[in-house]
Amino acid sequence: MKRLKFLLALWCAKLSVIALKVTGHRGTDFPGRVAVKICPDFLHQARLPSRILGVTGTNGKTTVCNLLIGMLRADGKKILDNNQGSNTITGLTTAVLRDMSLGGRSRSDVAVLEIDERSSRVVFPLMAPDFLLINNLTRDSIMRNGHPEYISRVLTNAMPEKTKLILNGDDLIASNVAPGNPRVYYGIESMPGDVKECINLVNDLQICPRCHSILEYTSRRYHHIGRAFCPECGFHSPRLHYTGRDVNEKEMTFDIDYRPHPVQDDAPVQRQADPGNAAGAEAPAGDGWTHRFRILNESVFNVYNVLAAVSYLSELGYAPERIDQLLQKTEIVKSRFQVEKMGGYSVIKQMSKDRNALGSSRAFDYVSGLPGDKELILMMNNLSDAAVWSENTCWLYDCDFEFLNKDNIRNIIVTGPRAKDYYLRLKMAGIDDDRISFVHDEIDAPGALRLYEGESIYVLYGTDSIDLADQVVARVKEVISQRTKDAPAAERGTAQ
């Protein structure tokens, strides 16, 4: 009876997939909704691929998933993934049923699933990942996620006991999730830009999780990401199995040291046997290795993403040389970061997650650290919120707009439903009026560009404005084309 209910749910949901195709809809989790409605434990009933790889965390999980998918596909694996849909239970169900035959069997070798961290409490009882990577736990949407300590608790309570965790050991919130589970840690050795004191507005781990004394950071990358210890009770960041070091921005490479048994005084590290080894590569050498890998762009955030993906594949049994080969064939998905050169200008479309103070702070820090003149169009406006209510903009005051207060950021165009809030926030960040432009509609924003010779123009957009960002980028290119025709370079970008 259960099987019949499952098959009925599968067939109805598959019919809805066809209906959606016919009507031109894409990326929706409607089929998953149908399946869950008919068969609430659809994921539990489903015959999934033999290996389930999960990725969760606040920022970067899509990029890590895309890297994993890219590398495993390059290795010839058939992948079940949810990168076209949502990462909640209905999105995961949609991905699973799309992958299935009418008889209910998966057609893939491996599932690589991005799992919304808050949804773990409903997903994990139905589907236990063999491996789960948590790349960080930081502040996210106030409305959904509350605060990282809450998310850590949700994950810990929901964690299947056999799931092996691959954790960012530089994040003391993520690395303390589900302390009873087998785990390995990755992290980055000290880097030139590291600080000890927090320079960000948000620092979510200031006190020792054990004794509540103030933690001391020996190195800090940003926010609470770094290496810390408690001078009172001796608590400290975990020893790393995978250590990234010697990031070379010129060569766009970094080295990773793998040590299977780092000195570890918090919990014994168990390197799981790898029966089945669906990925099909050799198990890593017992003595560890050191290898150089490419990075996809120079932001620290993306170094972490590559380190995470490499660590993951190593845990699956891939040798570092093979991981390196597979990584060479992989790119960051273009919807998140895209550069185009035009008439001496660089036009960069970069996602800067709205409602996510940390994500936007990282984007601002990255952009502000790049050389050369820049103009920015800020359009992280939560359009879905604007359609039905008014956005909760608390996150603007957790986000480091202060990074944008740099002389070479010469014009910041605020636009869209919350433009006045952005304007006020930029003022509070100490940015003068002559470096802020206000344009009501996003599509008109490029008209306020000043076009300083050789500059970079950044379109920073939110998660629900990908299409609009494309239109704005197109308009930016029109403006460049028009102005370069109309005026010689010397006349552009001189008047304020």
Add this chain to the structure above:
Amino acid sequence: MKIEILYPEICNLYGDLANIRYLKECLPDAEVIRTSLQSRPRFTEEAVDLVYMGTTTENGQQLALEQLRFLREPIFERIEAGGNFLVTGNAMELFGERIEEDGVEVLRGLGLFPGVARRSSINRFNSLFLGTFDPSAGSSDAPSAKAGGGEETIRVVGFKSQFGHMYGTDGDHGLDDLALFVPERGPGMNRYAAGEGIRIKNFMATYVIGPLLILNPPFTKWFIENRLGVSIPHLAYEDAAMDSYNTRVAEYSDPDTGLYYWGGTTERWT
């Protein structure tokens, strides 16, 4: 002028501390004191013009209460003497009778007012808030007085995002008489309450989170003038703040603007 932030290492969620950054910009000569869990609050030893406490985690509530419990008397004395307290988000719950989670008492509060916070371990309640503040109510001489005065009420806007709500120990409306704000749209202390927040003398607490003082220049001006005693208050970026405020008041007053957010969907509420 001295402004003391209690436990900023844990009471710092949702942009709440921006309130004090903004006050510092409005009052450049003010000294901001950051008192950690390991330190004795300065207001217990010397005159402090404002004590501020912001939103924290559920674990943070427990840690803060472990300290505040020993300070119950000085806090009550200070409030009785007319000292200024501004408390935002779930920090308000620490000053009630108790906090329950999923129906079980998890923390005993300071008992400043007869309120019980009932929170869920899973569900999050999100809403916008539009209400009014009556400057003439709750003067330092008359705790919780609601006698209308000559001053005009001030409209207040803001956001709420919380795991629980506060109820009177004797019912849904038990805290209405102590309200800091009167809701116009959006919820009060709970789904049924006619008041939002707590005002006892110059102790002001509200579930409204985040940049309350930045979003509400008229209220902030009143606060600086009447509570912090600055005769000619100057607001930082006043024009920009007023422009944003007026836009938000208009948005929130519009009956087509949804006021509740429920896990990705909104429900209209008037």
